Amino acid sequence: MAHEFITLEQLAEQLGRDRRDLEKQVSRGRLPGHRVEGQWRFHPAEITQWLEMEMRGYNDVELLEVEEAQVSAEVEGGLPVSSFLYPETTQVPMEGKTKRSVLEELIEVAGRTWQVWEPAAILSAVQERESVIPTGYENGVAIPHPRTPMADALGESMISYGRTQSGIAFGAPKRQLTDMFFLVLCRDSRTHLLVLARLGRMLQLPGFIDELREAEDSRTSYEIICQADNRLTEEA
Structure with a gap:
């Protein structure tokens, strides 16, 4: 499963967050990560589950940051809900x-x-x-x-x-x-x-x-x- 893990830099890009902030969080045990040959690595499924829980307490601005960091080819017209609800x-x-x-x-x-x-x-x-x-x-x-x-x-x-x-x-x-x-x-x-x-x-x-x-x-x-x-x- 090692090939499924992503780096700290990739995680920062995926979440639209500052790399240093994420490094502090994982070092303090607030973000699920794994040490691999001295470097932090992250499993996408664990990150998704962690972010789901974090988002329950996010305000509008924080949720918007999550939105803007995600790109989906399935979304039409910038409407993430209307694209999938009929x-x-x-x-x-x-x-x-x-x-x-x-x-x-x-x-x-x-x-x-x-x-x-x-x-x-x-x-x-x-x-x-x-x-x-x-x-x-x-x-x-x-x-x-x-x-x-x-x-x-x-x-x-x-x-x-x-x-x-x-x-x-x-x-x-x-x-x-x-x-x-x-x-x-x-x-x-x-x-x-x-x-x-x-x-x-x-x-x-x-x-x-x-x-x-x-x-x-x-x-x-x-x-x-x-x-x-x-x-x-x-x-x-």
């Missing part, structure tokens, strides 16, 4: 009443595009990710996703969104219930991080969560999400 992959309301049934429904909704090739494998991967660290936030939103990209299970990167009629237990902090779900399925790590960063920024937009929660149907929900995505792109 009217047919938006489901409001959802029928699921348990964590598993919600995940199954989200994958089924994503499958309407015929780009989900291995739904059982994706479900297993998403459940494994949830068992390690649940993806629910205190605001009633969850962003379930696999721990690593699943290029072999997808024809193209995909997002499905749904809202249940009432909140369910999804592992959010302080036992908060969750009723809004963005399933993120990407074919590579850069696209994955780009989408997570943009979703994080959208969730911080004033009024966005309330407006989305009040949407009565799938089409209205889809339009609200796309408008927020477009707004952030125009403001950049």
Whole structure:
């Protein structure tokens, strides 16, 4: 697996961060790294998981820095969410009443595009990710996703969104219930991080969560999400 590791310089470029800052963090144990022949080396999967956790506490400016450091050929028009979310992959309301049934429904909704090739494998991967660290936030939103990209299970990167009629237990902090779900399925790590960063920024937009929660149907929900995505792109 040595060939999969990247250097400190490559990591700094990938994250858009100062090399010296990253070196301090890894030396203090705040960043996952490995000493190989006296040099720091980093495994992309470990970095992705670390950054996911860090991003949960990032503000808009910090999330924007993550966005700008990622480049994805799949993103169209600078719209990381609208590029992968479609009217047919938006489901409001959802029928699921348990964590598993919600995940199954989200994958089924994503499958309407015929780009989900291995739904059982994706479900297993998403459940494994949830068992390690649940993806629910205190605001009633969850962003379930696999721990690593699943290029072999997808024809193209995909997002499905749904809202249940009432909140369910999804592992959010302080036992908060969750009723809004963005399933993120990407074919590579850069696209994955780009989408997570943009979703994080959208969730911080004033009024966005309330407006989305009040949407009565799938089409209205889809339009609200796309408008927020477009707004952030125009403001950049």
